[in-house]
Amino acid sequence: MIGEYRGQVVQVVSVLMAPLMMMFGLYVIAHGHYGPGGGFAGGIVVGVGVILLRITVPRSVSMRWFPPAAARVAAGIGVLAFILVGALSLVAGGAYLDYAVIDAAGATEPERRYLGILVVEIAVGLAVTGVMISLFDTLVGDDH
Amino acid sequence: MIWQLDLLFFVILVVLAALALWVRNMMAAVPILSAFSLVVAVMFAALSAVDVAFVEAVLGAGLTGLLFILLIRSTSERADAPTPPRHRLVVLPLIGAFVGLMIYASGGLPDKGDPMAPSHQRVSPDYIEGSVPETLTPNVVTAVLADYRSLDTLGEVVVIFTAGTAVVMILFERPRRRRREHGGATT
Incomplete structure (x- = not known):
């Protein structure tokens, strides 16, 4: 049952929907400063877009398009990036995760915080997307 | 939020929760739980917590159901072992007392948006x-999540990552070990 849905309508519709969902997820991550949502909400929507393809189109396609290993790597990179941003502000002489002390090409303090929030949101999004897809792949079970 | 609408949603939630417990086939309970999450999502949206609402809609009403179905497929559809009547005598008053305590305590909460x-x-x-x-x-x-309280958010992300990694490590080993045992039996 998992892997390919025997019905062209479902396959075509999900192929059309999935990129839109992922795009919306990326929008939510990037737009977290102004609109509702951020890394968590956006990351979840991106992950669900990938999983939608996993359960409708043939596995050979969806696995090549977004390999299970990429999901695990994304999750790791997300968490590491978050920790690293904190460490950077420690190195720059401030408190852990105090983005304002990180010297970012002449940006003022509020601008640095703004950028820091963006980086952290992207990191959270990566981690959430990666963990979700890994969970799904592991539960389906035949990804290796 | 209009209180009549609030009441309607709460009644729907209680009915759905009871229904999910009442059905014996777990495949039937999954869409009921998804519907429950969808109603919760609408209630979050009505409280203007839009971000929480759509996480609940995507995760609670969507992905959780899918994960449940995957799990049920690899175990059993039947929910066995109904509560024996003797346990019910203990459990029901306990639940009643707990609900009573919660309702009593909710009187001390501040008003919504106070x-x-x-x-x-x-x-x-x-x-x-x-x-x-x-x-x-x-x-x-x-701003609160990613700056003022970013350490808490880091903690959350680490918890999600650790939980995900643990599940992957526990389940990932399973088929490989079975194959090895099978290989050992034939040689």
């Missing part, structure tokens, strides 16, 4: 006033 509520007295005004000048972020929730 600016004088204790939780709005200490650091909230600083966050709300500081969000735009200090971080250029009009969305105060984002």
